[in-house]
Amino acid sequence: MKNNVGREIPDEILNEKGYKTFKSVDIGNPEKQRVAPKVSVSTGDNKVVDSIEDVVKNNVKDGMTISFHHHFREGDFVFNKVMDIIINLGIKDLTLAPSSLTNVMNDKVVEAIKAGTITNITSSGMRGSLGEAVSHGLLKNPVIFRSHGNRARSIEEGEIKIDVAFLGVPNADRLGNANGMNGDAAFGSLGYALMDANYANKVVLLTDNLVDYPNTPASIKQTQVDYVVKVDQVGDPDRIGTGATRFTKNPKDLKIAKMVNDVIIHSPYFKQGFSFQTGSGGAALAVARFLRQSMIDNDIKASFALGGITKPIVDLLEEGLVNKVMDVQDFDKGAAGSMKSNKNQQEIDASWYADPDNKGAMVDQLDVSILSALEIDTDFNVNVMTGSNGVIRGAVGGHQDAATSKMTIISAPLTRGRIATVVPKVSTVVTPGDSIDVLVTEVGIAVNPKRKDLVEAFKQVPGLPLVSIDELQKRAEKIVGKPEEIQYTDRTVALVEYRDGTLVDAIKEIKD
Amino acid sequence: MGIKETALAGTLESSDIQITLSEGSGINIDLDSSVEALYGDQIKKVITDTLNKYGITDAKVKAVDKGALDCVVKARTMAVAQRALGTTEEPNWEVL
Numbered sequence: 001m002k003n004n005v006g007r008e009i010p011d012e013i014l015n016e017k018g019y020k021t022f023k024s025v026d027i028g029n030p031e032k033q034r035v036a037p038k039v040s041v042s043t044g045d046n047k048v049v050d051s052i053e054d055v056v057k058n059n060v061k062d063g064m065t066i067s068f069h070h071h072f073r074e075g076d077f078v079f080n081k082v083m084d085i086i087i088n089l090g091i092k093d094l095t096l097a098p099s100s101l102t103n104v105m106n107d108k109v110v111e112a113i114k115a116g117t118i119t120n121i122t123s124s125g126m127r128g129s130l131g132e133a134v135s136h137g138l139l140k141n142p143v144i145f146r147s148h149g150n151r152a153r154s155i156e157e158g159e160i161k162i163d164v165a166f167l168g169v170p171n172a173d174r175l176g177n178a179n180g181m182n183g184d185a186a187f188g189s190l191g192y193a194l195m196d197a198n199y200a201n202k203v204v205l206l207t208d209n210l211v212d213y214p215n216t217p218a219s220i221k222q223t224q225v226d227y228v229v230k231v232d233q234v235g236d237p238d239r240i241g242t243g244a245t246r247f248t249k250n251p252k253d254l255k256i257a258k259m260v261n262d263v264i265i266h267s268p269y270f271k272q273g274f275s276f277q278t279g280s281g282g283a284a285l286a287v288a289r290f291l292r293q294s295m296i297d298n299d300i301k302a303s304f305a306l307g308g309i310t311k312p313i314v315d316l317l318e319e320g321l322v323n324k325v326m327d328v329q330d331f332d333k334g335a336a337g338s339m340k341s342n343k344n345q346q347e348i349d350a351s352w353y354a355d356p357d358n359k360g361a362m363v364d365q366l367d368v369s370i371l372s373a374l375e376i377d378t379d380f381n382v383n384v385m386t387g388s389n390g391v392i393r394g395a396v397g398g399h400q401d402a403a404t405s406k407m408t409i410i411s412a413p414l415t416r417g418r419i420a421t422v423v424p425k426v427s428t429v430v431t432p433g434d435s436i437d438v439l440v441t442e443v444g445i446a447v448n449p450k451r452k453d454l455v456e457a458f459k460q461v462p463g464l465p466l467v468s469i470d471e472l473q474k475r476a477e478k479i480v481g482k483p484e485e486i487q488y489t490d491r492t493v494a495l496v497e498y499r500d501g502t503l504v505d506a507i508k509e510i511k512d
Numbered sequence: 513m514g515i516k517e518t519a520l521a522g523t524l525e526s527s528d529i530q531i532t533l534s535e536g537s538g539i540n541i542d543l544d545s546s547v548e549a550l551y552g553d554q555i556k557k558v559i560t561d562t563l564n565k566y567g568i569t570d571a572k573v574k575a576v577d578k579g580a581l582d583c584v585v586k587a588r589t590m591a592v593a594q595r596a597l598g599t600t601e602e603p604n605w606e607v608l
Contacts, residue, residue, distance in 0.1 A: 390549075417579030484550055
């Protein structure tokens with residue numbers, strides 16, 4: 001059956017799993033029932049144990065759902081350590097439900113799939129050897145990709161029922177009060193892990209830094225934690241976040257960033273108290289720099305910046321140009337390190353950030369978001385999940401969620417090497433075109449024709465190179481040529497949910 | 513035209529293609545490309561067509577492509593053909 005972005009969703013998937021196809025980006029005002037976790041009552045004065053193995057033996061059983069967070073990013077030591085023990089104990093048929101999977105976890109997940117330990121996965125994304133393996137059919141059941149907001153929703157509504165959450169933290173006391181801000185492996189906001197701490201039946205903290213009781217500020221609280229496991233090292237500080245983010249010198253990135261800034265400051269949203277979210281790529285960081293100057297020149301201050309936070313955003317906060325930073329994760333050391341000293345850098349959980357089925361999520365209050373794309377098609381649908389060869393190599397992240405903003409800008413080069421970014425049809429729809437408002441490339445700006453108000457506003461601005469997205473697509477094709485079509489088999493290897501849990505696309509196995 | 517010596521043109525930089533031409537029978541292209549699934553046939557066609565314009569019908573071609581555009585593939589093929597034929601001092605303008 002075709003959904004509302006024209007993607008064919010196999011009927012057997014809809015029938016077997018009870019899925020609905022994607023209809024609309026409008027969430028509406030439905031009434032939703034949330035679930036609650038089981039609580040194993042504890043009144044003792046110490047939850048500290050030395051052996052992960054004992055915790056696994058006593059709590060993880062065949063067929064359960066286990067979870068991890070990805071706040072340690074490429075410096076994570078927790079995932080591989082715990083998975084090794086689970087694989088060696090011969091536990092089978094687990095569902096892996098982490099907030100996302102980073103490259104350091106890839107080979108271990110592949111090993112666990114081959115061993116029959118993991119038979120289902122839901123994640124924000126996957127890359128590298130794991131993405132290749134899944135795209136070539138390694139996992140029998142399709143992977144389910146969910147945005148950060150959708151994961152929060154799915155946990156709250158019981159679609160993901162976490163039996164045991166293994167959460168690495170850079171500090172904890174003997175009862176499990178913990179935060180992400182202090183310690184050698186500090187990463188800042190615990191945003192995604194707070195969902196697991198709140199909803200998992202069993203919460204296992206792993207830390208290399210036991211501190212005096214009671215530990216404050218406590219992002220994860222003793223009321224939620226079953227075990228505190230002392231380990232040698234939870235993460236490699238040098239790989240958790242890169243150091244100072246360098247300001248890009250790439251002329252193409254700079255040109256795009258300047259054009260994005262022009263779009264923002266000439267939009268109706270650039271006024272006192274506006275709000276924005278940027279990504280972590282070179283161009284997105286450069287936008288922050290241009291935006292800073294425009295805010296100073298026009299004497300405009302932002303009420304908040306949202307999302308994954310970087311040092312340039314914290315700089316705006318410290319300079320007084322942004323009142324609050326609402327922080328669900330930190331992309332670099334500068335942002336991670338500043339949370340403890342900035343009372344206006346507020347840690348938020350994934351639900352507060354972006355759960356669509358909420359009594360109000362932060363993304364609903366967002367004026368402007370600047371997002372990236374691997375591909376965008378002439379209907380403005382965006383792919384951030386599969387590469388030009390059809391292989392899984394990305395993540396939904398907060399893309400669908402932040403695209404809820406009043407003006408969503410995709411910043412992307414027209415082509416990358418011989419690969420066109422603007423294409424007739426994206427290989428995988430992740431974010432529907434209805435929530436994308438403007439595309440900025442180095443050769444021109446295309447406004448979604450559905451946004452007549454923005455088209456009119458930008459027409460009045462001399463020097464803004466407005467073009468149609470069809471023109472951009474043709475221009476890209478003229479440069480790189482017309483590619484051959486990727487060959488897939490009939491087998492579905494992954495499903496992409498929209499943030500409301502409907503199916504926006506199905507990813508097929510690559511034909512070799 | 514016969515190949516006088518094994519020749520090489522191009523680099524392994526992004527958006528370039530490195531082509532090595534040596535003696536062989538028929539045109540045999542061993543292509544290693546980052547965009548092989550999308551543009552493999554097109555790259556081979558450009559190389560073959562360009563070699564044919566030099567009258568080269570027998571050659572072993574090793575091509576390592578890093579996403580070069582057709583114009584780059586053609587330019588590198590011309591360079592490697594003239595080097596292999598020993599005619600770099602007298603460019604064959606008609607091929608252009």
